[in-house]
Amino acid sequence: MRRKAIWFTIVFIVISIPMIKELYQDYQANMMIERALHQLFIDYCHENVEKIEVKTRLVQSSSIMPGGVDHKWHAITSSSKVPEMWGHHGKDVISIFDFPCSKKYFVLDREEEKFIPKENLILDGTDNAGFHPLHLLFYFTVYCVYFLTLFLYVLIVYMKKWNTRKRLNKKDK
Incomplete structure (x- = not known):
């Protein structure tokens, strides 16, 4: 664990x-x-x-x-x-x-x-600092998948422990 x-x-x-x-x-x-x-x-x-x-x-x-x-x-x-x-x-x-x-x-x-x-200044229109909205959407999706995976992993571990305890309690009776 x-x-x-x-x-x-x-x-x-x-x-x-x-x-x-x-x-x-x-x-x-x-x-x-x-x-x-x-x-x-x-x-x-x-x-x-x-x-x-x-x-x-x-x-x-x-x-x-x-x-x-x-x-x-x-x-x-x-x-x-x-x-x-x-x-x-x-x-x-x-x-x-x-x-x-x-x-x-x-x-x-x-x-x-x-x-x-x-004297003269020509700027590139694609030179923008900060996060692009599509990058933020990507990060949001990645973090959602990450936390969902973490939640499911913890849930499965506790379900296995609970199931094992339940089986051991049935054997004792």
């Missing part, structure tokens, strides 16, 4: 690794955007913003066309010049759509954790 419990735990962890990785990458991207925005405000708006709250959607918006909906991040700041802003949130490219303190486009350099100015 203990071997089976260890096996079920290992399977659960292996199934969950891609989800945990995606959650970690989303959290890391939010923190990176926040740090880069602080520096961007200092460099281009010449103000030190105390509060920046970055929000991203963990689940991509669904569409019929692949990559048809732009996946955005949204930031609310304590700045008087730019109280809110948004940009593209992709796995490869994170960018700012419109930054009022500069006429340039900005792309996040992940190594330096800084927004780099670009």
Whole structure:
């Protein structure tokens, strides 16, 4: 029984690794955007913003066309010049759509954790971060099968034990 419990735990962890990785990458991207925005405000708006709250959607918006909906991040700041802003949130490219303190486009350099100015910006419509709705449906199905298998296994083990006890009690009488 203990071997089976260890096996079920290992399977659960292996199934969950891609989800945990995606959650970690989303959290890391939010923190990176926040740090880069602080520096961007200092460099281009010449103000030190105390509060920046970055929000991203963990689940991509669904569409019929692949990559048809732009996946955005949204930031609310304590700045008087730019109280809110948004940009593209992709796995490869994170960018700012419109930054009022500069006429340039900005792309996040992940190594330096800084927004780099670009003259022209062309984004790939299929580069979206977060979970695709079909992936979530797949995970839901996998977890349902996993927990159903676990439930049936425990039920069968207890039924066998109960049946064995019942047979032993009949022999004793």
